[in-house]
Amino acid sequence: xxxxxxxxxxxxxxxxESLGRSLLAQFSGVEITxxxxxxxxxxxKARALADIIDATASRDGQRPxxxxxxxxxxxxxxxxxxxxxxVDVFSTFLEPLEQELETHSSYSVGRTHAIGSxxxxxxxxxxxHFALDNDDGARTHQYDQADVILVGVSRCGKTPTSLYxxxxxxxxxxxxxxxxxxxxEDGSLKLPRVLAPHRHKLFGLTIDARRLSAIxxxxxxxxxxxxxxxCVQEVEQAAALYRSMNIPFIxxxxxxxxxxxxxxxxxxxxxxRFSPR
Amino acid sequence: xxxxxxxxxxxxxxxxESLGRSLLAQFSGVEITxxxxxxxxxxxKARALADIIDATASRDGQRPxxxxxxxxxxxxxxxxxxxxxxVDVFSTFLEPLEQELETHSSYSVGRTHAIGSxxxxxxxxxxxHFALDNDDGARTHQYDQADVILVGVSRCGKTPTSLYxxxxxxxxxxxxxxxxxxxxEDGSLKLPRVLAPHRHKLFGLTIDARRLSAIxxxxxxxxxxxxxxxCVQEVEQAAALYRSMNIPFIxxxxxxxxxxxxxxxxxxxxxxRFSPR
Numbered sequence: 238x239x240x241x242x243x244x245x246x247x248x249x250x251x252x253x254e255s256l257g258r259s260l261l262a263q264f265s266g267v268e269i270t271x272x273x274x275x276x277x278x279x280x281x282k283a284r285a286l287a288d289i290i291d292a293t294a295s296r297d298g299q300r301p302x303x304x305x306x307x308x309x310x311x312x313x314x315x316x317x318x319x320x321x322x323x324v325d326v327f328s329t330f331l332e333p334l335e336q337e338l339e340t341h342s343s344y345s346v347g348r349t350h351a352i353g354s355x356x357x358x359x360x361x362x363x364x365x366h367f368a369l370d371n372d373d374g375a376r377t378h379q380y381d382q383a384d385v386i387l388v389g390v391s392r393c394g395k396t397p398t399s400l401y402x403x404x405x406x407x408x409x410x411x412x413x414x415x416x417x418x419x420x421x422e423d424g425s426l427k428l429p430r431v432l433a434p435h436r437h438k439l440f441g442l443t444i445d446a447r448r449l450s451a452i453x454x455x456x457x458x459x460x461x462x463x464x465x466x467x468c469v470q471e472v473e474q475a476a477a478l479y480r481s482m483n484i485p486f487i488x489x490x491x492x493x494x495x496x497x498x499x500x501x502x503x504x505x506x507x508x509x510r511f512s513p514r
Numbered sequence: 515x516x517x518x519x520x521x522x523x524x525x526x527x528x529x530x531e532s533l534g535r536s537l538l539a540q541f542s543g544v545e546i547t548x549x550x551x552x553x554x555x556x557x558x559k560a561r562a563l564a565d566i567i568d569a570t571a572s573r574d575g576q577r578p579x580x581x582x583x584x585x586x587x588x589x590x591x592x593x594x595x596x597x598x599x600x601v602d603v604f605s606t607f608l609e610p611l612e613q614e615l616e617t618h619s620s621y622s623v624g625r626t627h628a629i630g631s632x633x634x635x636x637x638x639x640x641x642x643h644f645a646l647d648n649d650d651g652a653r654t655h656q657y658d659q660a661d662v663i664l665v666g667v668s669r670c671g672k673t674p675t676s677l678y679x680x681x682x683x684x685x686x687x688x689x690x691x692x693x694x695x696x697x698x699e700d701g702s703l704k705l706p707r708v709l710a711p712h713r714h715k716l717f718g719l720t721i722d723a724r725r726l727s728a729i730x731x732x733x734x735x736x737x738x739x740x741x742x743x744x745c746v747q748e749v750e751q752a753a754a755l756y757r758s759m760n761i762p763f764i765x766x767x768x769x770x771x772x773x774x775x776x777x778x779x780x781x782x783x784x785x786x787r788f789s790p791r
Contacts, residue, residue: 240615248773249772249773249776250776251532251772251776252532252533252535252536255528255529255532255533256529256532256533256603258529259529259583259603260603260604260607260608260611261611263585263604263608263611263619263620264611264612264615264617264619264620265620266617266620267615267617275776275777275779275780276776276777276780302611302614306536308540322610322611322614324607324610324611326533326536326537327537327540329606329607330537330601330606331537331540333599333601334537334538334540334541334579334599334601335541337579337599338517338541338544340541340543340544342540342541343540343541343542343543358770359729359732361674361771362669362671362674362729363732365673365674365677366673369646369649369673372646392639394639396642396643396646397638397639397642397681400642400677400681401681404674404677404678404681404771452636452639455636455640493635494638494681495526495528496525496526499526499527499528499552499553500552500553502552503552503553
């Protein structure tokens with residue numbers, strides 16, 4: 238049975254979509270096409286979308302599921318007239334919250350994802366550029382300004398994680414690759430000298446060697462770099478280093494970038510510079 | 515009146531926090547401290563958190579607001595016993611959805627933000643590295659693989675937007691800076707030659723000159739680069755180029771990176787390679 242879900246918002250649609258995906262993920266047996274419709278902020282746009290929803294209902298032979306976070310009542314009324322099963326987030330929860338907080342809600346359009354204060358914006362931009370400037374060990378003299386320094390072998394997820402931490406939380410994350418240059422005579426990995434003064438800021442990433450090999454193969458197929466033997470060796474050396482130095486670490490193999498980042502924050506108590514919007 | 519809100523999840527907490535912030539943003543008159551508590555995935559962690567919530571209730575003299583997306587019933591029961599005003603997202607909406615979809619929900623722990631298929635992960639990593647490799651005009655020979663090429667003056671928001679598009683949507687976004695090197699003899703900006711073959715992929719960013727000057731001042735204080743005169747001139751030249759070449763563009767001044775990105779997608783019909791999780 239084919240169903241369609243619409244996540245509708247007068248803003249970015251991030252909240253409606255996030256909630257919608259969480260709810261519908263609980264129904265793994267149903268095939269649901271999910272469509273996000275942001276910036277439905279005029280009556281005209283709402284009418285056009287209501288037509289699309291009605292057409293979808295006819296095509297599917299089932300009414301679509303509608304999850305919306307539209308604040309403006311007149312715009313919402315247009316969507317409500319479309320054929321759909323409505324999950325009405327704001328009207329369900331705002332009224333009891335008004336009673337609890339003993340005040341009326343402002344119902345202001347697109348409030349949450351509007352740009353915050355100038356300071357927040359500057360912090361965010363600064364953090365992104367910090368992550369870029371300090372990516373992959375490119376620069377090490379700013380490590381005293383870093384909130385965290387991610388370490389790990391090439392392609393274990395350091396760069397995307399650093400950038401996510403910067404964008405979502407304003408955390409200044411540098412990252413440093415562990416390579417064969419840092420091997421000791423006995424074949425074990427030693428802590429690179431530039432990292433030694435910042436040991437308390439280090440956080441390790443590890444990864445399943447087969448997965449690493451697959452990721453590296455995308456970049457340099459059939460190379461020593463991507464061979465399973467090389468990957469196994471590098472991953473084992475890195476893990477040994479983490480353990481011997483008491484560096485906290487996460488296995489990224491089965492985690493999304495969101496999970497790696499939020500777990501890291503939860504484990505280390507790293508402070509967000511601002512909150513995601 | 516001081517209130518505290520807890521956003522609680524057995525996963526990343528992204529959905530609970532996003533929803534919670536959207537709801538509470540409607541109450542601008544109330545000062546609310548917002549705390550996200552992810553990975554509450556054992557009875558022990560739930561008990562410890564329930565103690566914190568009770569202590570907060572005593573301190574505030576008001577019960578905290580609790581917005582949770584915990585799926586496991588036994589864990590949720592522990593949180594329910596804490597003193598709080600509960601906004602119960604899943605139990606409110608899952609039951610009517612079960613009826614509508616005529617099936618039971620799986621209530622699987624931490625479903626949505628788990629890593630997706632390998633393909634999605636690879637696509638995401640690839641897009642992030644694409645954005646990095648093609649940042650700030652560093653490389654131009656991969657523009658045929660780009661989904662979009664952002665153009666604009668230095669520090670108008672190109673890099674953070676490219677990275678957000680990559681991380682959230684897997685969109686391959688290159689970006690190219692418009693500089694004085696591309697000025698014509700008559701002082702107008704001409705389309706840089708490397709961009710000409712990709713005109714249909716271009717998307718312009720513009721920004722208020724005073725804001726640009728403030729952002730640049732963070733980087734190079736009291737320089738010609740950050741002077742208001744210079745910023746006014748560059749911004750005007752860029753806008754004139756967009757208009758003369760029919761390049762779609764967005765003024766980033768009052769928008770967050772989420773808004774710039776989602777508006778761009780909405781306006782251009784740019785396809786996401788995957789959906790945010």
